[in-house]
Amino acid sequence: MSGATASESPGRPGLKPPPDAALPVRHPGAPAPGELLGAHYDQCFGCGEGQPHGLHLESRAGDGVSVTAEFTVQTAHQGAPGLAHGGVLASALDETLGSLNWLLQVIAVTGRLETDFVRPVPVGTTLYLRAHCRAVAGRKIYSTAEGRIGAPDGPVAVRAEALFLEVKLNHFTDNGRPEEIQAAMSDPDQVKVARAFEVNP
Numbered sequence: 001m002s003g004a005t006a007s008e009s010p011g012r013p014g015l016k017p018p019p020d021a022a023l024p025v026r027h028p029g030a031p032a033p034g035e036l037l038g039a040h041y042d043q044c045f046g047c048g049e050g051q052p053h054g055l056h057l058e059s060r061a062g063d064g065v066s067v068t069a070e071f072t073v074q075t076a077h078q079g080a081p082g083l084a085h086g087g088v089l090a091s092a093l094d095e096t097l098g099s100l101n102w103l104l105q106v107i108a109v110t111g112r113l114e115t116d117f118v119r120p121v122p123v124g125t126t127l128y129l130r131a132h133c134r135a136v137a138g139r140k141i142y143s144t145a146e147g148r149i150g151a152p153d154g155p156v157a158v159r160a161e162a163l164f165l166e167v168k169l170n171h172f173t174d175n176g177r178p179e180e181i182q183a184a185m186s187d188p189d190q191v192k193v194a195r196a197f198e199v200n201p
């Protein structure tokens with residue numbers, strides 16, 4: 001065992017909210033429960049409608065700071081014959097967890113994502129995903145998600161815990177490839193999405 005691992009809390013390093021963490025507060029401008037959230041970026045692998053290789057995940061606002069989403073496993077998502085690849089399932093969880101930040105109206109990126117793969121997920125299965133935010137401490141957002149097979153109350157196939165870190169828009173503009181950043185900045189719909197998050201642009 002490495003020193004770094006030994007010094008962190010056992011089991012869920014970096015994923016345990018500190019004692020002074022606050023309960024998450026749903027932003028008053030957040031979409032109403034039941035509303036579709038829409039894509040944060042048309043080319044996003046998780047939610048983008050214009051991304052032919054993507055998961056086309058659609059997230060819907062729930063109560064409090066929670067969301068639901070559905071994702072149907074396609075043949076392009078296989079790891080073993082007829083079964084979903086674990087990385088694809090982790091992506092679906094990551095995207096669902098990321099969409100919680102719409103309800104907080106905070107721009108945030110995944111810092112840590114820990115996934116439990118509980119059951120194999122066959123191609124053609126619809127995964128019913130659900131995520132909620134547990135706590136917020138400064139820039140740190142602690143969230144959890146699960147995916148159930150075939151129905152919202154079906155057997156749990158995957159679970160995840162995540163730490164998201166709030167960032168400013170320049171996280172993307174400074175680090176993204178210029179071609180895509182310029183295209184995004186000249187797309188009025190994308191600028192509208194970015195502005196919706198940026199309280200002090």
Ligand SMILES: CCCCC/C=C\C/C=C\C/C=C\C/C=C\CCCC(=O)SCCNC(=O)CCNC(=O)[C@H](O)C(C)(C)COP(=O)(O)OP(=O)(O)OC[C@H]1O[C@@H](n2cnc3c(N)ncnc32)[C@H](O)[C@@H]1OP(=O)(O)O
Nearest residue numbers: 014040094095098107108109110111112165172184185194
């Ligand atoms: C017009 C153009 C518009 C373009 C934008 C369009 C729309 C925007 C809207 C929404 C889009 C938002 C996100 C994308 C959405 C969904 C996709 C799903 C989510 C993802 O897929 S997103 C991609 C994967 N993601 C990354 O690509 C992150 C790469 N990474 C970094 O960019 C940095 O790593 C960062 C920023 C994470 C932190 O860097 P940093 O410098 O800001 O912060 P720092 O390191 O100082 O840490 C501060 C405190 O967090 C603790 N901490 C940090 N990391 C930790 C870890 N991993 N585990 C445990 N604790 C951790 C430290 O220990 C410290 O704790 P303490 O304060 O207690 O000391």
